[in-house]
Amino acid sequence: MDTHTGDVPVVSVKHVTKNFQAVTALRDVSIDFYQGKVHVLFGENGAGKSTLINVLSGVHQPTEGTVEIEGVGADLVSPQRARELGISSVFQEPALVGTLSVAENLTLGREHLRSGFLNRAQNRRAAEQALVQAGSTLSLDSAARDLSRADQQVVEIARALQGSAKLLILDEPTASLTEDETSRLFEVVRRLKAEGLAIIYITHRMGEIREIGDTVSVMRDGALIDTMEIQDVTDEELVTLMVGRKVESLFPDIPHNPREGGLELRRVSTSQLIDVTLTARRGEVVGVTGLVGSGKGDVGRSVFGLAEVLAGSITVDGEEIGAGSPEQRIQQEIIYYPSDRKRDGLIQTMAAFQNATLSALDSWTKFGFVNRKAERAAAEKVLQKMHLRPNHPESLPGTFSGGNQQKIVLARGFTRDYAIHVFDEPTAGVDVGARAEIYNAMQALAESGAAVLVISSDLPEVIGLVHRAYVISQGYVVGEFTGDELSQDNMLPYFFQEMKEPIS
Ligand SMILES: Nc1ncnc2c1ncn2[C@@H]1O[C@H](COP(=O)(O)OP(=O)(O)OP(=O)(O)O)[C@@H](O)[C@H]1O
Ligand SMILES: [Mg+2]
Structure with a gap:
């Protein structure tokens, strides 16, 4: 027997192929996952990452190939079976029941039964233990819907850790987290790794790969391209491997030629915004950024008639658009991407x-x-x-x-043809290559004389892309930045600004 347990993979995918009718989502993929390592899966949209996760977690059966757990062939016939065998997943979509408490969510579907009755005390103990393991000090009695997205994520991890998890899978867990929440999640991941768990981590964010990962497997078109130690590879090499060509630069250099007209919000208030004044001229790409929960999403919704404008006015090319439904907005040449x-x-x-x-x-x-x-x-x-x-x-x-x-x-x-394009988090979950395409498309829109407004929590995206940006905090516009002023150092402090009075 091999006594160097660290050298034996916890889980091995062996020559796995998965077909969906005519589409081959995985072709002959073999990867080993080790204890105490964070293994990043990196690949374009549609490369097969989620499909691989679905095979490992018993959601899909492979067309060909096998999965081994500690060297033994595993029959992952259902998600429940995969969990019993120690493979637990936190999927990208939140799956907690909002009206139930943390404790209830943690014990849902796995209640301890004693002679047919639920043993409440035992359930609570198990739930408490799971939370501690996930590094959380949350109250068992909070309702899930009252938790921040990050805390919900931690509860989902706690749920995944119940039983005897050997491999924890996180599929794009930070897509809707703020930076602060992301660093808290990373602390949890680091502790679990130190405790000897194997972790699979999927992300499209380059920065995270280096910050949290040990090993990276690059996938393209359903095939495994290579598995490497992260310290042995540069970001540029990773992107080139992923898209199969060099991506020259992510952000296009869009000439700033603001023209007459465009979109203007004047002292707009909604249920989440207070006295918001901002403009996006034709020919401009303008950003709206701020924390998740700052209210910035209501900028897009109010423009498109999806959030009620309680005060103030919205104009396009100087004409008030009035109250209206999305269909009227489309006729007014306004398009919104939710x-x-x-x-x-x-x-x-x-x-x-x-x-x-x-x-x-x-x-x-x-x-x-x-x-x-x-x-x-x-x-x-x-x-x-x-x-x-x-x-x-x-x-x-x-x-x-x-x-x-x-x-x-x-x-x-x-x-x-639209005059006004309002994007809300346009590139969440989009791979680097496709992001470049989307930014190029925005450039074409601006150059053809449309006004482009991009609402985004991704500050590097805002800085790299736009001519001008507004920061929203607690429903107020707290800062406006143009040209060279657009920088992380300048802008980030405004994300946390407390506002009592609107700026004029
Ligand atoms: N249920 C399904 N039916 C048909 N085709 C599917 C199904 N699930 C996935 N596919 C296909 O399998 C391929 C791989 O998809 P997968 O979701 O694994 O990609 P991914 O790497 O997770 O991409 P993303 O980064 O966009 O999440 C895609 O071509 C997709 O269209
Ligand atoms: Mg996916």
């Missing part, structure tokens, strides 16, 4: 190309004069340009990977 593609973005029963056209907005609008054939052609062209993978515009949104679903939402604005 951040929550599952809830507001995509109609799951309609093909990708339909979702990429106005037909998908039929729930909002009843357009009489849309040339649907022309739109379909336009949509297919745009989807191809955005590198939709696989390039099957007739497939349903649910069959695409997360990042590819985001591309479908974004394609909408490019099938028709």
